[in-house]
Amino acid sequence: MNIDEMLKKSKRVHFIGIGGAGMCPIAEILLSLGYEVSGSDNNDTETFRRIEKEGAKVYLGQVKENITDDVELVVYTNAILKGNEELEYAKENFPCYERAELLGAISRIFSNCIGVCGTHGKTTTSSMITQVLLEAGLDPSAVIGGKLPVIDAYGRYGNSQNFVCESCEFNNTFLKMNPDIAVILNIDEDHLDFFKNLDNIKKSFREFAEKTTKTIIYNGDDENTVDTLKGITGKKLISVGKNEGNEWVAKNVSVPGGFHSSYDIYHNNEYIAKVELSVPGEHNILNSLCAFAAAFESGADTESICRGLKAFGGAARRFELLGKYKGITFADDYAHHPAEIKVTLEAAMKMGYKNVWAVHQPFTFTRTSLLLDDFAEVLKIADKCVISEIMGSREINTIGIKAKDLADKVPGSVQLDTFEEICDYVTENAGEGDLVITLGCGDVYKVARMMINKLK
Secondary structure (H helix, E strand, O other), X not given: OOHHHHHHHOOEEEEEOOOOOOOHHHHHHHHHOOOEEEEEEOOOOXXXXXXXXXXXXXXXXXXHHHOOOOOOEEEEOOOOOOOOHHHHHHHHHOOEEEHHHHHHHHHOOOOEEEEEEOOOOHHHHHHHHHHHHHHOOOOOEEEEEEEEOOOOEEEEOOOOOEEEEEOOOHHHHHHHOOOOEEEEOOOOOOOHHHHOOHHHHHHHHXXXXXXXXXXXXXXXXXXXXXXXXXXXXXXXXXXXXXXXXXXXXXXEEEOOOOOOEEEEEEEOOEEEEEEEEOOOOXXXXXXXXXXXXXXXXXXXXXXXXXXXXXXXXXXXXXXEEEEEEOOEEEEEEOOOOHHHHHHHHHHHHOOOOOOEEEEEOOEOHHHHHHOHXXXXXXXXXXXXXXXXXXXXXXXXXXXXXOHHHHHOOOXXXXXXXXXXXXXXXHHHHOOOOOEEEEEOOOOOHHHHHHHHHHHO
């Protein structure tokens, strides 16, 4: 039986890994739809306790006894390692589906599912759209890859047909969805351990676009995206960008530094409004253009869209300002690909700090190896660079790549394996007026907290 039918006939759902940022909001949506939800996790996190307060029965630790006989459907995350007792038992005795399959089924429940994809900017743009739709009174449901401060969560359930969903290309998980509106931000080389090359990445994005039921909003300034969408018919295609010829265009762009920027938005050469943003960087102009077009297509009025975009202060771990201690400003960013690190550091360098420190944790051996020169090039943008050991995540280092290989290509950089060493080195050498920004999608954010605690 497919997941859509299974979801219709089930009322009792169990999540293995319920505390994960991608699992918790889906569990919340099912609770709001009247399902009985239980779940387990190995980590006692804020999201784990949050879903318990919402009404789920939760278990700390993953053993087969967590799954009671009345469970009708089991959902698990790809992060669960092979040999997990609870998952092995579930697969032998219950209908089991991976998180992406359930998210795909949920996307088909709503008549206006906005699927936000792209190599960079998904979380920020999904968050922007959610905040704007809230501002416009359109009460969206949402599943976002980062915490959105206005709802203090990774997702929500709303009483409308609007559903904002971050749609990740890794492992082709986004191909389980059928969005009504697809937002394609950019297409770049990433996840090459899975895709192998750019052509395969473009094929997957093409398939995502083909699976979209109504409208495709895309970055008309991005060559790879434009090339990928050539010849698509039967959908409404809306281009956005800074270049003339796009349907939605940002003109008179002002990025003066700091955490603010603005531009005039035009639709088919007609002036619509002045847009003001409270998030830094040139890249957020494009993210907000996509958000504007998606919200407009979903029925939001221009004034509400502008208010929502101005009120949006960023998602957690997206150039998140953590505070100023002993004259040193600390920030944290999820950037883990050269293109993301580039725009983050370029934005930081325009902010007028005495020195910008990049504290980078390379993520996965294959990405570090394949994009080594690109990483080195963008890390040179910062005044000072500190590199931790590589976080392997799901990989074993069969390549023999080391963090020192990257550090050797970045003149003046320092390579230190442990967070303790990095904390000591940076707090002893950074000075008043400096900005220290931690960069990476692993657990490098912990270093920022350690440095702040030490200075406190």
